Amino acid sequence: MIIQLVVWPDDRACDRSWLMDQVPGASGIIVMLSDTHTAFSLYSHKAAGPNLRVISTMSVGYEHIDLSAISQRGVKLGYTPDVLTDAVADLSLMLALMVGRNGAETMSLVRNGEWPNSPWSPFGFCGPQLSASPVSPTRTMGFIGFGRIAQATLKRLIPLGVTHCIYYANPSSPPKPSLDAELMTKYGLNSVKRVDLDELAKDSDVVFVLAPGGEQTKHLVNADFLGKMKKTAVLVNTSRGTLVDSEALATALHQGVIWGAGLDVVEGEPQVTADHPLVKEPRCVILPHIGSATLETRLGMATLAAKNLLGGIFEEAMPAELNLKSRT
Structure with a gap:
């Protein structure tokens, strides 16, 4: 079989008009997370035609795909899980450190030429230490979602002297006490425990948000949750912006309800401009969704896609195919 490749030449999301011109008659399409316009026009209106066998997205998420429409047409869907686990875990740890050590505020001070006017003081620019210390020997890390990325993040925290791990999982998923015991023994932790959201909020020194997006998890972190957190606690979100209520978080930061937040994702992104309430908060570190942005990870994602x-075109096994029957 001869394969004809049609490739968008630029390192950015393709123009919608270009895609619509090229897609008719295609057997397979590779799309990006940013290609939200394709869900309705391509799949519901059958712009690709009857030859379409597979859609492959270079992303872990698939919210941009009309799952019902492609399932009805018998089109397979490939995605790229696992490849970005280490990169996102690295970034999660980086954000926790940056927030606790006032990275955003102090970096802007240097960039704005204000360092000479900021004399040293005993508690100047101090923040909560991520690692355990004689002053704070017990450190509890909390996770909303406890899949591969969360566990990889926990692994990176162990050398810092973390003593307790608590996590919240989908209520419909069965408990895994054997996994908890295995991780506790493997990492020498005092405890690994599944808890409800209230306990997670109250007891965590850092809360890592690493659960899937969607309506079921929308605004899990809201004003009520934030109000239960410690004043020295840090919130880190490297999963989906919809899990955190941005307005509630901005209010909590402004009022000193929690110490700070590190966000790689924000609800409504990329429409996050200088006047966004979270951008105005000095203890909020915001990155433009770069969790998977390492050369190694993006190459791995592209290869898997x-x-x-x-695999979908040749009707062979796909390395990472989403089971559409369980999703629609």
Whole structure:
């Protein structure tokens, strides 16, 4: 079989008009997380035609895909889980450190030329230490979602002297006491425990948000949750912006309800401009969704997306195919 490749030449999301011109007759399509316009026009209106066998997205998330429409047409969907686990875990740890050590505020001080006017003081620019210390020997890390990325993040925290791990999981998923015991023994932790959201908020020194997006998890972190957190606690979100109520978080930061927040994702992104209430908060570190942005990870994602596409076209096993029957 001869494969004809049609490739968008630029390192950015393709123009909608270009895609609509090229897609008719295609057997497979590779799309990006940013291609939200394709869900309705391509799949519901059958712009690709009857030859379409597979859609491969270069992303872990698939909220941009009309799952019902492609399932009805018998089109397979490939995605790229696992490849970005280490990169996102690295970034989660980086954000926790940056927030606790006032990274955003102090970096802007230097960039704005204000360092000479900021004399040293005993508690100047101090923040809550992530690692355990004689002053704070007990450190509890909390996770909303406890999948591969959360566990990889926990692994990176162990050398810092973390003593307790608590996590919130989907209520419909069965408990895994054997996993908890295994991780506790493996990492020498005092405890690994599944808890409800209230306990997670109250007891965590850092809360890492690492759960899937969607209506079921929308605004899990809201004003009520934030109000239960410690004043020295840090919130880190490297999953989906919709899990955190941005307005509630901005209010909590402004009023000193929690210490700070590190966000790689924000609800409504990329429409996050200088006048956004979270951007105005000095103890909020915001990155433009770069969790998977390492050369190694993006190459791995692109390779997996290509292999998924070829598997779907040739009706062979796809390395990472989403089970659409369980999702629609």
